[in-house]
Amino acid sequence: MPGLYPFCAYLKYKRIASSKHGVHSPFVFDLVTKTFPADKTDYSNFTAELWRNECLSSTEEIDVTDFGTGTSGKRRVADIAKRAAKSPAAAQLLYRIVKRFAPKNILELGTSLGISTHYMHAGNPSANIITLEGCPQTAAKAQSGFTKHHINAKVITGDFSSTLQPALDEIRSVDLVYIDGNHRKAPTLLYFSLLKKYSHNDTVLIFDDIHWSAEMEEAWNEIKSDPDIHVSIDVFHFGIVYFRKQQVKEDFVLKW
Numbered sequence: 001m002p003g004l005y006p007f008c009a010y011l012k013y014k015r016i017a018s019s020k021h022g023v024h025s026p027f028v029f030d031l032v033t034k035t036f037p038a039d040k041t042d043y044s045n046f047t048a049e050l051w052r053n054e055c056l057s058s059t060e061e062i063d064v065t066d067f068g069t070g071t072s073g074k075r076r077v078a079d080i081a082k083r084a085a086k087s088p089a090a091a092q093l094l095y096r097i098v099k100r101f102a103p104k105n106i107l108e109l110g111t112s113l114g115i116s117t118h119y120m121h122a123g124n125p126s127a128n129i130i131t132l133e134g135c136p137q138t139a140a141k142a143q144s145g146f147t148k149h150h151i152n153a154k155v156i157t158g159d160f161s162s163t164l165q166p167a168l169d170e171i172r173s174v175d176l177v178y179i180d181g182n183h184r185k186a187p188t189l190l191y192f193s194l195l196k197k198y199s200h201n202d203t204v205l206i207f208d209d210i211h212w213s214a215e216m217e218e219a220w221n222e223i224k225s226d227p228d229i230h231v232s233i234d235v236f237h238f239g240i241v242y243f244r245k246q247q248v249k250e251d252f253v254l255k256w
């Protein structure tokens with residue numbers, strides 16, 4: 001993760017993150033002891049890693065509109081796989097979270113080549129997954145991977161500002177949402193306010209890159225302070241929130 005802001009944020013995270021010993025909530029203790037730690041699963045044969053390797057060794061170039069940076073032009077698929085996709089370790093944590101909660105309806109904001117989507121599908125193959133991507137050629141490439149590897153995910157192409165609401169209307173109730181695109185404060189808070197309306201007490205919202213920039217840090221602070229959010233967990237790469245109104249409001253910064 002480049003840049004001075006995330007580097008300083010990482011040093012702060014390392015200083016304040018606590019281990020399982022500081023966790024008194026049974027729900028969070030269970031997560032931190034059973035779901036978060038790397039397990040012995042051999043992930044090398046997961047379609048996600050096969051697809052990542054196919055993309056990394058591809059010589060294909062596609063026309064990319066980068067909604068994150070606002071730039072556009074030709075990019076090598078290999079380069080996108082290297083830079084945009086979640087690292088194996090973080091994507092595998094996402095997989096274990098999906099496996100733990102077995103969400104029926106999953107929504108992803110930011111498909112890119114679909115590597116994280118593959119992992120979420122592996123976590124619960126019977127889940128109904130909708131994934132949103134702004135760049136048409138990137139979405140088409142992701143779709144080719146889903147078709148090839150029999151991943152049950154529907155890709156909707158277009159700016160989140162025009163695709164999120166229809167996707168929510170289609171899915172009606174979300175069980176797990178992974179927000180991994182458009183890492184700016186105002187849009188992130190807008191997505192959060194929309195997602196809240198389609199969430200229930202057990203919905204899990206996972207925000208990527210919460211320490212990417214000062215404005216993402218502000219967005220994360222507002223999200224976790226929201227009165228409807230009772231549990232927030234910061235594992236640096238992800239900010240995970242739960243509604244769980246039966247639980248006393250508490251924020252965790254946890255080693256992972």
Ligand SMILES: C[S@@+](CC[C@H](N)C(=O)[O-])C[C@H]1O[C@@H](n2cnc3c(N)ncnc32)[C@H](O)[C@@H]1O
Pocket residue numbers: 065066067068084085086109110111112113114115116117132133134135138158159160161180181182183
């Ligand atoms: C970091 S990548 C997603 C990586 C993917 N989740 C993975 O780990 O394999 C973010 C993606 O979000 C898309 N994106 C960013 N802002 C967007 C917006 N406003 N509308 C639609 N797509 C957007 C970008 O085009 C990019 O492909």
